[in-house]
Every structure is written in structure tokens, then in C-alpha cells.
Amino acid sequence: MNVGMIILVVAVLAVLGYVLGRRRALSLAAARGRKLHSLPGYYGQTVALFAAVPALLVLVAWLLVQPMLIETRVSGMIPDSAIPDGGARSLVMADVRRIAEGLDAVLAQGGLEESQLSDMRADFTNVRTRLAEVGVALGGEVPTEVFEAAKTYRQDTKTGNTALTVLMLALSIGLAFWSYRRISPDMRARNVSESFVRVLLIAASTVAILTTIGIVASLVFETYSFFKMYSAREFFFSTVWNPQFRGGSELGILPLLWGTFYISLVALIVAVPLGLMIAIYLAEYAGPTARSFVKPAIEVLAGIPTIVYGLFALVTLGPFLRDWLAEPLGLGTSSSSVLTAGIVMGIMIIPFVSSLSDDIINAVPQALRDGAYALGATQSETIKQVVLPAALPGIVGAILLAASRAIGETMIVVLGAGASAKLSLNPFEAMTTVTVKIVSQLTGDTEFASPETLVAFALGLTLFVITLGLNVLALYIVRKYREQYE
Template identity: 60%
Template sequence: MPVFWILIAILALSAFGYIFGRRRALSSADGNIKNLHSLPFYYGSFAAGASFFAGIIVLAVWLIAQPFIIENTIKGTLQSEIEGAGVSSTLLLSDVRRIADGLDDAVAAGAVSQDEARDLAGSPEELRATLGSYGVALGQDVEPAILNAAQEYRAISATSRFWMTLASIGAALFALGYALKLTNKDFRARNRVESATKLLLIFSASIAIFTTIGIVFSMLFETRNFFSQYPFMKFFFGTNWSPNFRGDSDLGILPLLWGTLYISFIALLFAVPVGLFAAIYMSEYASAKTRSIAKPLIEVLAGIPTIVYGLFALVTVGPMLRDYLAQPLGLGESSASVMTAGLVMGVMLIPFVSSLSDDIINAVPQTMRDASLGLGATQSETIRQVVVPAALPGIVGAVLLAASRAIGETMIVVMGAGAAARLSLNPFEAMTTVTVKIVSQLTGDTDFASPETLVAFALGLSLFTITLGLNVIALYIVRKYREQYE
């Protein structure tokens, strides 16, 4: 049974559990709500929740464990093929999954029966042609061993889906029966429901923590594999980036790190003054009506997809900078440059700086402004000498958060700055960033065991460390130096 219908079945059991839980509780109290320990709603919620969560937990665990079990089984089948061909097991498993999915699609479309798909055989050329007629496109001939593994993959998957259906619905039924057995007028349903709700809230609050831990460990393991094949010092202090999947690669991070910081610096150089001045105007000078119009319009910039900014950089900003600045000054001939990506990224960062700074400036008590004005200071002097210094720690935190956003940007850099890894001070030359190279190293049919692919995880971990450090510094500054006013 497909996962969708399993979910429908579990939801239906939960609905029945809610109805029968209420009825059983009221029946045990002879229909008098006053004789119940808890409201009928809690009895129904307890039965429904027990059924729902039991089924969902079993289903989730099964879906997580199933791919690993099936792939390990198929790897055993393909062990001789992997050793004989000298091909990565990842690539072979990818072919196996593609063929199995293609056969499933052909069966679902009625192009072939289950028996025909199971008994499919022939030479590699015949298999490739036959699978092509079923809509399974392959770039190479299909070896019989791969086809046998794909058929075994389909068989194991079908068996696993069958037992997954029984286990999930069975767990939901068992939990429903157990909950209804406990349900009577003296059962403390409210306490159980509130405890379960508390656990759910704790789990929800922990998702961010678990996700961060998972991200770190997933990168750490692959980074360890990378440094077992490539020198640690050469990666962090190398000044040349030229990956070559045939060997003899130079994978120094310094050109990528320089491009990342250079583009981010130009972006902040543009975004911080514009965003800060916009925040000062909206909080100190603009009328309520003007503020109600200007603030949402500025924040619209934050909702524009980064690919749209990239197109803007590619079509408009890049050619304009090339024609009116780079070429007349003899600094470059390309529309893709650090300046292009930096300016467009700066436009994207304006709402981040302005909105946070505006909220921070508005948090400065009005009594401080009134005291300054009462002492004879002008409005501009009050802003310069009282408001901005009081809000400065929060403004610094907003700038650091914007810097973290700039360092992690990809699409604007791809379309605005190019993909050349170089160390240069010329802002009108094409450069690239860490994020762009992470994408390029993982794009295509690559061997995940090679250092040229594993370097993406080392780059990702380095970038994660930099952005995490900036976020920690920003939070530290905001919390430690924020003035508390009464």
C-alpha cells in the first residue's frame, strides 16, 4: 500500500478512536459528565493520539530504515560486479534504482505486466533497447547482473511495503485497543494528554538542535574521509583551486575564501549605510503614514527569490558596470565581476539591515529623546549622540547577521560573479565563492569516494564554522552590550 493510503488509514483509525473514546468514557459514567475525571474531549484525544502516534512512529522508523537495509542487501548481490568493474557502488546502486523505478513506472502505465518485468532478460544491448521502450533511459548498456539486482530491489521493496503496511496499521490498531481498554470514568485522560502535549512541544523545540547536530556530523564524517586522501595543510593554505577528477588536483580554499569575503564586503559596504539610513529615516523622521508605506515596500526586497536577483545582475547590473566603469577605466572586459555580485547582493541585504535596525532604534525609550531635546540639542544631534549610540550594539548584531546571509549566498554569485577562483584585488574581475564550488563539485555523475567530490563537505564545514561564528558573535554583542531601559 502506498504511504499516502497508510496515512489515510491511520487518520481514519484516529478519528474512530476519538469518537469511541468519548462514547466509552460517557458510557462508563452513565452519561453524566460530572462523574468523569476529565472532560470527554480528553478521552477522545487520548485514544486518537495513541492510535495516530503509534502508527506514525512505526511508519517513520520503517521509512528511514528501509533504504539502508535494501541497499546493503543489494550491495551484497553486486559485490562481485563492484570488484570486477572497479566502479563505485554508489553509481551501480543509482543504476539499479533507476531501472527498478523505470520498471515500476512501466508496470503502472500498463506497458508491461508484473511477470514480464520480473522475467526480463537478454544481452546488454537487448536489455538497453527493451528498457528504453519502457521509458527507462540509460547512457550505457545494461549488464545482466545490474538487471537482476534491480529485479531483486523491486521484490524486496514490494515485500517491505507489504510488511510496512501491516506494521503501521497494526501498531495503530493495537494502540487504539489499549487506549480504549484504559478508558473509563476514573481514568486521568487529561493528565495523559497534557503530558503527551508537553513531550510534543519539547520535541518540536529540539528539532533545530537535532538538525544542527545532524548537519555537523554528516559533514564531519565526509570531511574526515576527504582529509584522509588530501593533505590538511594544502587545503587550508593552498592558493590554487583546480580540481581534476583524473588526478593531480589542487584544492586550496584560499581563493574561494577570498572571493567569498570580498563579495560579502562589497555587499555590506552598500547595504549597511543604505539600510541604516533608511531605518533612521523611518523611525525618526517619517510620519506614521509614510512609515506604513515605506517599511513594507523595503521588506518586499527580502521576499524576492535570489535567482531573480541573479538574473538582474546578469542582464542589467553586470553589463552596465562593464560598459560605464570597467572598460573605460581599463579594469576588465567581463560583465561577471565581484562588483556586480556585491552590489546586487547588497540590494538584497537592505531589508535585513533596515528592518532589524528600525526595530532596535524604536526600542530606545522616548524619554531619552525628550531629555536630549530638553537640553537644547537638535533632532539630528539627538539621533547622532543619543539614539544611535544607544542602539549601536543591536545594529552591530544586525550587520553581523546580514554578513552571515551574504556569505552563504549562491545564485547571485553564480550569475553575477562567474566561477573563476582567483586571488585578486580588482573588483571588476570574475571570482567565485565557497558555496558556488560546493554546488559545482556535487553536480553531475561524480564518484563520492574521490577527494574532488569529498572536498565539497570540507568546504561546507568551513563555511558552516564561519557563519556559525558570526551568528554567535552577533548574539553575544546583542546580549552583553544591549542597554536595558526602564
């Protein structure tokens, strides 16, 4: 039984437990002539929670632990002699998983019997043909150890899934029956239900924290492995980015940081003034009819896929800037440039600035505006000297959100700015960003333990630290101005 079916069965058991628990509470109260301590629904909720929550927690833990245990066991079955020269064990394990999935597909289609598979060896023709039919093409001869490892991987996964099914069903049915038998008119079912819900809410609130900790930990550990292979001084202070997966790489981050900040700066120069002016118009000048039309039209920009923006930069804006500005001024001949990506990215993040700033400006108390009008200020003076300063902390937050969106963008940069890592002030030259190189370094069948691959984690950690520093600075500015107006 697959995971989806297990979850569905547990959900059905929970619903059934709710109905039966509620019915039992009502029947006991009627039979004994006593009032229930809690509403009947709480008794049903208690049975449903005991039927579902522990089983789902076991499912999550099992899905995290089982793959690691199977990978460790199967990886130990593959000797070093079965790993091709210049290859990596992780690549062989990928082949093992691929063959195991292919064998499952072949067996499901009836191409082989389970008994045939148990006696099969690596020098097979029928199985190779069957695997090719389900999309698993084996290029060369498969070592016996690899094929045996694939069979073991498949068998262990199957056994683990069977054990998981039995354990979850037994746990769900057992705890549901135990909770059902505990129901009585005096049972504080509401307290039990609310305690469960409180624990679930606390667990849900910790997901973001644990996710952040996991991301940072993975970045730190892999970055540490990278700096054991490559000099940190060269990484942070070199002005050359030239990865060579066969050795002799130069992995300086400065060109990537420059391209990231340069493109993001151009995007903010485009988005912030336009976004703020749109927000001021919508909040202070536009009537209900104009606002109901203009705001949704602006927010449509946020729903356009970034690949569409990238194609617009590549096909339309890039050639236009090259033909009408770059070439006549002698500043470049490429349609991919910082200016192309920056302008398109700025258009993309306009809704982030305008919508958030509009909501923030509308949240400024009307009493501040009325006080300014009473002192003789005009509408424009009120906006400039009262409304915008009062809304400044929120506007700074909106700009930071837009900046974070610009820094993390990849597709527009790939299509609009190119992939050239260089230090230049010319906005008509092609450049690239940190995020683009993170993707490029982790793309393809490369050895994960090489510095050229691990550098992606060092790039990610550096970008994370820089963004964190910008957020801390923005928080300081927000608090300073907030104290001024409170």
C-alpha cells in the same frame, strides 16, 4: 499502499478515535451518574494520540532504516566484475534504483505481468523498450547481476512497504482500541493528554539540535575522509584552486575564501548604510501613511527570487559597470565582477537590515527619548546618542543575519561574479565563492570517494567554523554593550 495514503488512514483513525473516545466518556458519566475527571475532549485526545503518535514514530524509524538495509543487501549482490572500469558502485546502485522504478511503472501500465518479470533476464528486448517508454533509457548491455539486483531491490521495497502498512495499521488500531477501553470517569485523561503534548513539544524542540548535530557530523566525517586523501596544509595554505577529476588537482581554499569575503564585504557596504537609514526614517521620521507604503515596498525586495537578481546582474548592471567604469579606467573587460555581484547582493539584503533594525529601534523605550528631549537634545542628537546605542545589540544581530545571507548566496555569484578562483584586489575582475564551488564539485556523475568531490565537505566545514566564529564575536560585542545600557 504508499506513505501518503498510510498517513491519511492513520489520521482518519485518529479523528475517529477522538469522536468515539469523547462519546464513550460522556456515555459512561451519564450511565454511572458521576462527573468526569477531565473535560470530554481530553478523553477523545487520548484515544487520538495513541492511535496516531506511536504509528507515526514507527513510520519515521522505518523510512530511515529500510533504505539502508535494502541498499546493503542489494549492493552485496553486485560483483566487482559488473562494475565498469573507472566506475563506482554508487553509480551502479543508481542504475539499479532507476531500473527498479522503471519496472514498477511498466507493471503499473500493464506492459508486463509479474510472472513474466520473475522469469526475465538481462538480455531482453521487450523490457528495454518498455523501460524506454517510461523514461528509463539503458545505454548499453545490462549485466545479469545488475538486472537481478534491480528486481530484488523492487521486490524488497514492495515487501517492506507492505509490512509497514500492516504494522502501522495494526499498531494504530490496537493502541486506539486499548486506549478506548481504558476510558472511565475517574481516568485522568487531561494528565495523559498533557504528558503526550509535553513529550511532543520536547521532541520538536530537539529537531533543530539533532539537525545541527547531524550536519556537523556529516561534514566532519567526510572532511576527515578528504584529509586522508589530500594534504590539509595544501588545502588551507595553497593559493591555487584547480580541480582535475583525473588527478593532479590543486585544491587551495584561500582564493575561494577571498572571493567570499570580498563579495560579501561589498554587499554589506551597500546594504548596511542604506538599510540603517531606511530603518531610522521609518522608525523616527515617517508618518503612518508613509510608513504603511514604504515598509512593504522595501520588503518586496526580500521576496524576489535570487535568480532574478542574478539575471539583473548579468544583463543590466554587469555590462553597465564594464562599459562606463571598468573599460574606461583600464581595470577590466568582463561584465562579471566582484562589484557587480556585491552591489546586487547588497540590494537583495537591504530588507534584512532595514526591517529588523526598524523593529529593534521601535522597541527602544520611549522614556529614553523623552529623557533626552527633556535635557534639550534635538531629534537627530537623540537618535545618534541615545536610540542607536540602545538598539546597537539588535542592530548588530541584523547585520550578522544579512552577512550570513550574503556569505551563503550562490546564484547571484554564479551569474554576476563568474566562476574564477583568484586572489586580486581589483573589484572589476571575476571571482567566485566557497558556496559556488561546493555546488560545482558535487554536480554531475562523479565518483563520490574522490578528493575532488569530498573537498566540498571540507569547504562547507571551513565556512561553518568561520561563521560560528563571527557569531561568537558578535555575541561578545552584544553582551558588552547590553551591560552598558542595563
